Amino acid sequence: MSFDKKILSEEDIKMKYITPAIEKSGWDIKKQVRAEYTFTDGRVIVRGNLTSRGKKKRADYLLFYKPNLPIAIIEAKDNKKTIGAGMQQGIEYAEILDVPFAYSSNGDGFIEHDMKNGTEREISLDKFPSPEELWNRYKEEKNITNEQEEIITEPYFFAKGDKQPRYYQRNAINRTIEAIAKGQDRILLVMATGTGKTYTTFQIIYRLWKSRRKKKILFLADRNILVDQTMQNDFKPFQNVMTKIENKTIDSSYEVYLALYQQLSGQGGEEIFKQFSPEFFDLIVIDEAHRGSARDDSSWRKILDYFENATKIGLTATPKETKNISNIAYFGEPIYTYSLKDGIEDGFLAPYKVIRIGLDKDLEGYRPTKGKRDIYGELIEDREYNVKDFDRVLVIDDRTKKVAQKVTEYLKKTDRFSKTIVFCVDIEHAERMRQALINENTDLVAQNSKYIMRITGDNAEGKAQLDNFIDEDSLYPTIVTTSKLMTTGVDCKTCKLIVLDTNIGSMIEFKQIIGRGTRLKPDYGKEYFTVMDFRNVSRLFADPDWDGEPVQIYEPNEQNGDDIVPPDVEEDDNGKDEEEINPGNKGTDIDVEIDGSDNKTKRHKYVIRDVVVTVISERVQYYDKDGKLITESLKDYTKKNILEEFADLDTFLKRWNSGEKREAIIEELKEQGILLDALREDIGNPDIDDFDLICHIAYDKPPLTKAERVNNVKKRGYLYKYSDMAQKVLEGLLEKYKDEGLKDLEKTEILELNPFNKIGSPLKLVKAFGNKKRYLEAVKELEQEIYA
Structure with missing residues (x-):
């Protein structure tokens, strides 16, 4: 009798089929494979003074050729679905993560999508490509030479306890390194304020400096505080080879220089930068390249023109593009952009x-x-x-x-x-x-x-x-x-x-x-x-x-x-x-x-x-949740989004009455930007629970307070079919519901709290219902009575 994979969960499919297939093809599970790879924090949703988090983006597998060089993504599905059922999600994540190969699997095999060529093919479980095979294909598709490969695979700086780059920082770093390796000498990176431009810059400089492709580096800023913060924080690992240019006489023995471009260009006509030879610097980084620097007669433009053969990287949160001023005309189109909207949507920015x-x-x-x-x-x-x-x-x-x-x-x-x-x-x-x-x-x-x-x-x-x-x-x-x-x-x-x-x-x-x-x-x-x-x-x-x-x-x-x-x-x-x-x-x-x-x-x-x-x-x-202005009232916005999820009252009631789905419903609403506590405050009725609030807002049902629902249960005489002790327990649960809602009602730990601990021990209280199973059944029945 053959085994039926369709009874297995997605987690079982990953553990029994996909992970073994990856490992068998030569991937180091500990060093090269990240399972359940979460790469966003989930958007912060604000209503009044309350906040919640939206859903995080998570890839089932992310495969790395080298640390911080991801090369493939795999999306898994259970076997009830087709092999390619996860492909569209895989492609979406591959685009976000700058990954060249995307895979989908249900445990029967793999569908492969080549992001550069736009081609797909099906491969068997035992034919998943090795790390070297995928890397060689990537090199061939991008025309990367062996010399360029040495620069591209140069490791990141990492010390014990250091932070790992976020996905967008890694994208910016890797794109910049690859562009420079391939000979591009003017590069513009656009990253929103607060997304770690300086940390990103440090890793770019470090990898180029460590590979000895760029031995002398100049970092230009236009404010002292920017230079000082950079030296004290992200650039600290350079401290033995780094200096800040402050005097008119320059020491040429250092390798990493930080300076104000106003100072280098000379105030009073003295051009200090000419103390260096035109070939001295291999790499120049211009921070805040949107400011006074974005003109062809600006202070740093003279400096860049003097060091003509150096590679130049411009950093900005706001690329400047007007008839009179253009930093894109100097640097070219940005090779990577991470916007404020991206940062807020991912939950990395406020x-x-x-x-x-x-x-x-x-x-x-x-x-x-x-x-x-x-x-x-x-x-x-x-x-x-x-x-x-x-x-x-x-x-x-x-x-x-x-x-x-x-x-x-x-x-x-x-x-x-x-x-x-x-x-x-x-x-x-x-x-x-x-x-x-x-x-x-x-x-x-x-x-x-x-x-x-x-x-x-x-x-x-x-x-x-x-x-x-x-x-x-x-x-x-x-x-x-x-x-x-x-x-x-x-x-x-x-x-x-x-x-x-x-x-x-x-x-x-x-x-x-x-x-x-x-x-x-x-x-x-x-x-x-x-x-x-x-x-x-x-x-x-x-x-x-x-x-x-x-x-x-x-x-x-x-x-x-x-x-x-x-x-x-x-x-x-x-x-x-x-x-x-x-x-x-x-x-x-x-x-x-x-x-x-x-x-x-x-x-x-x-x-x-x-x-x-x-x-x-x-x-x-x-x-x-999409970063668009909510023009309607909070009540109207909530109603619209609930009806999109639950078209009518019957659909909502079926989900709600399934018990274990209630928390999922609340979480889904949070991800839509609906915070029920803020809505309660907005309509001025703090005494109705989540159920009545949803029914009232979305389906125009008159709301009952928790106290009214408790009184209705008691009036119907529902409790009388239980023993005296069991009735006291259920009455205590009703009081808990009246004060706190359904939260924790089904957990037996609640029996250790007041007023239950005054009636008897948790074991004694459960036995009043016969056993634990019957106790839990009674609690579920009580919840149904509350919402009858």
């Missing part, structure tokens, strides 16, 4: 909720009465002022106070020690905002004066506190006001609230500011962050450029006389703080044109204190 607050003067505008003067006695120009003018041309004192009040109100409702960055129009605005926030939080400021601080480039005391703001172990400062200084490059895992009270027209700057909040820190209590928007800046979330490819790539046409940056065009998104652009300007003066001419004069901003500003709208916005 999702966001947006609170949009509309102030009357912002939405309606403000026009001064004829002859009105400001607090300095200056006549205010008679015209309509709007949100673009406020704090740049005209200061309404009460507007600043209202913003400070709303920020403080939010923190008091949530956590007053949530790290908060308030982005302001300029330094002077940041200082006024600091004062307004202090006056709203005098109690905590009295305890510690550093509770609220301004961190801008002109203020040494504020800048000195930046490390403390970033430090999760330091309470102070908690709230900081800034203008441009903290828009980029600051590794701030602690930031839970971003306040936008500045006008942002640049998608680049917007992405960088949002990036201050995207780093997850669950052990710090940070699983999402909040954007409080006073200037409708969050409209940029809906822009096609927010997370997509550039709408248009501008390629200069020399025949038409085009330049990437015309000589008379200034880049408007250079990332500099106002005091860095114009030292000595403290933000109180503005340029104005006279009679439409180019002649400019200086005057103070108008400041008024007798105009009242009110809040006229406040809206909280959530985003669904």
Whole structure:
């Protein structure tokens, strides 16, 4: 009699057929095979102040030719399904993981999909390819020479206790190494803020340096904090061969150099980089390549042109593509992109909720009465002022106070020690905002004066506190006001609230500011962050450029006389703080044109204190599992998603009444972004259980409270068929249900708790029903009575 595989579970098929077939073909199970390989964390879903996790992506098998060089994926199914039933999922995962071969199996054999050629074939269980066979096929398909192979297979850096690269970091590293091995000398990597660009860069540099293909490396950044963080953290293994260029005289004995490109290019006309010979560096890495560097007359462009033969890698979270500026025109198309949307969907980045607050003067505008003067006695120009003018041309004192009040109100409702960055129009605005926030939080400021601080480039005391703001172990400062200084490059895992009270027209700057909040820190209590928007800046979330490819790539046409940056065009998104652009300007003066001419004069901003500003709208916005704005109410969104899963009440009841499926139903709903506790709060009825909540929202059934359901059970006399002791146990279970719902009701451990431990021992209580089996049957019957 032959054995029927169809009675086996998927796990049995893997253990009895697939794993032995892999091992037999020469794969080292311990070193080359990862089973149940989980490669995402599951999206964080936020409703109110509650969070849950969506489903993680998991491959049944991931096979590695060398550590961190995956080459094949296998998706398994039970034998009731066909051999190729797992292939579409396998292909999807292979695309995500950058794996060249995908397999599907049900234990009878394998279907193989060659990702490069798009071909499929069926092979028997005993013919699964060996590691060498797959690697040689990959080499042949990609035309990889033996010399290139040495670079591509150079091991990653790893020390005991080190983190392993996430899948997208590994993809970026391997693609870069392979591209360089094959002779590509300009490379652009696009990775969202908070996804580990510096760690990725370290592994790229390490493998090239260790293989001695790149012996002298230059890492360029535009802020000291970026260089210092890099040296202290990810680049620490280079400490014996690494130096930071700080002086005008350069020591050429090191192998890894880190520098500010402003310093190398020379301030005052001295080009320090020319102390090196043009052939000195083999590899140059440009961090934050979207900033002032994205122009052909920028500081680093001179450096790169001087070291003409070096390989160049550009890193950015935001590739810059406009008519005037293009880093793609220099580096070429990105060889790998991992976007903010990808990071949030995978659960590696914090999702966001947006609170949009509309102030009357912002939405309606403000026009001064004829002859009105400001607090300095200056006549205010008679015209309509709007949100673009406020704090740049005209200061309404009460507007600043209202913003400070709303920020403080939010923190008091949530956590007053949530790290908060308030982005302001300029330094002077940041200082006024600091004062307004202090006056709203005098109690905590009295305890510690550093509770609220301004961190801008002109203020040494504020800048000195930046490390403390970033430090999760330091309470102070908690709230900081800034203008441009903290828009980029600051590794701030602690930031839970971003306040936008500045006008942002640049998608680049917007992405960088949002990036201050995207780093997850669950052990710090940070699983999402909040954007409080006073200037409708969050409209940029809906822009096609927010997370997509550039709408248009501008390629200069020399025949038409085009330049990437015309000589008379200034880049408007250079990332500099106002005091860095114009030292000595403290933000109180503005340029104005006279009679439409180019002649400019200086005057103070108008400041008024007798105009009242009110809040006229406040809206909280959530985003669904696909990262799209939920425009309908939470109730409508829930109903729509439940009906997609359970088309009618009968379908839902069949699943619910199967008992063991209830938790699965709740988990499925969580993965759809439906958190029942948040929904209970939203409809204002905390006393109904999950069953009534679902039936009420999705199927319009009048809900019963848990107490009402318990009373109905007692009225029907259901308990009287049991002995006195058994009745007391069931009455105790009903009380537990009334207080806590069905949770843990079927677990016998509950009998060790109050009030059951006052009635008798768990063994004695179970015997009141006859035995354990009959006790569990009675509990299931009780649950059915509850929902009768």
